[in-house]
Amino acid sequence: MFQKKGYAAARTRDIAEEAGINLALLSYYFRSKEKLFEVIVYETLSGFFQNLIDVLNDGSITFEEKIELLATNYITIFSKEPDIPLFIFSEVHSRSENLLGKFFIRRMLITSVFVQQFQEQVAAGKIKEPNLLHFMMNFLGITVFPFIIGKPFISALGRLNERQFSQLMEERKKLIPAWIKAIMSAE
Amino acid sequence: MFQKKGYAAARTRDIAEEAGINLALLSYYFRSKEKLFEVIVYETLSGFFQNLIDVLNDGSITFEEKIELLATNYITIFSKEPDIPLFIFSEVHSRSENLLGKFFIRRMLITSVFVQQFQEQVAAGKIKEPNLLHFMMNFLGITVFPFIIGKPFISALGRLNERQFSQLMEERKKLIPAWIKAIMSAE
DNA sequence: ATTTGATTTAAACAAGCGTTTAAATCAAAT
């Protein structure tokens, strides 16, 4: 409910109904809507970042393999749960009191094998633009953004049904690594 | 208020206060919160699409120049009003009853000079992936997505302040055309 | 069979919400 409608639009009564329990039971278990929401946010973000951490720190796979793996993983995840990306960005946006700080993404990232590999690629001249932030914005933009504009948008533009949209995303699993590679070599 | 907090979280009393008018005056002018919201959505989307239409149908500029122009335009706009992208995608997401259909984006797009130019590039072998949707997802992903993950995210990752974030976006005005070009040639 | 404590419920509460009402104010026309 939170993921689909956001915090403010989600009603505790609807949540209780969907859970098949009584309204008061929510308060009994979670004390408040806010507390329940924090649980959901934490679980959602944990799932989101755990996959990231595991891949980024895997020393047995190359830089290019990581890109391939991340793209396919996220496309698989978000194809099954398409509400998650927008949920994360929306709620982080409106509750920017560092909801993210708790996950130590910065430290996790800069100490990762991935960033080390990134810098090696830069040093070797394989990556022209050395700013990691640009790289991440590009990769996430190409990979995650389609799920943010989402089905309604794509449907309006291309008259695709759900199945065709999934097919399109499936195609991107193979296309994205080539595109990212091209971006890295550019300029 | 709607753009920053979304429909459900925005309070009519806060809107009235921010507008410097009495609460009842909102109802007098707009009948309801819903009607006011529709006005805001319409104005926001109009601004968003008008620029698009103007650029896409300009016969006097090349395909590559269009990409350059669109990237710089959107980065300029969203740097000034960073809440707009997330607002559009959030509200379209949760109110998918074709809020978009009214803008005839599909027709506007497929009859545009831009799409014609795109197909010429495909025919000439300059663009390897012929699916326009992939191209659009990539372009918008690279251009718009940074404003969706936004300052809070980038700040958490790169410890940037507002000024540095803008600087980063400014850099992208020149980088994006090269990246898109690289993507088009890829594979 | 009773007791005990956790679980679940129906009902109500107080606060906040969007909206309406009815009166006051103002500017322009007569």
Place this chain on the structure above:
DNA sequence: ATTTGATTTAAACGCTTGTTTAAATCAAAT
């Protein structure tokens, strides 16, 4: 100076919201 109609206001309305209360139900232990 009055009238007229639009504009603005204070106040309240009725409904929905998140939350609490107090009682009922249940399962396990004595």
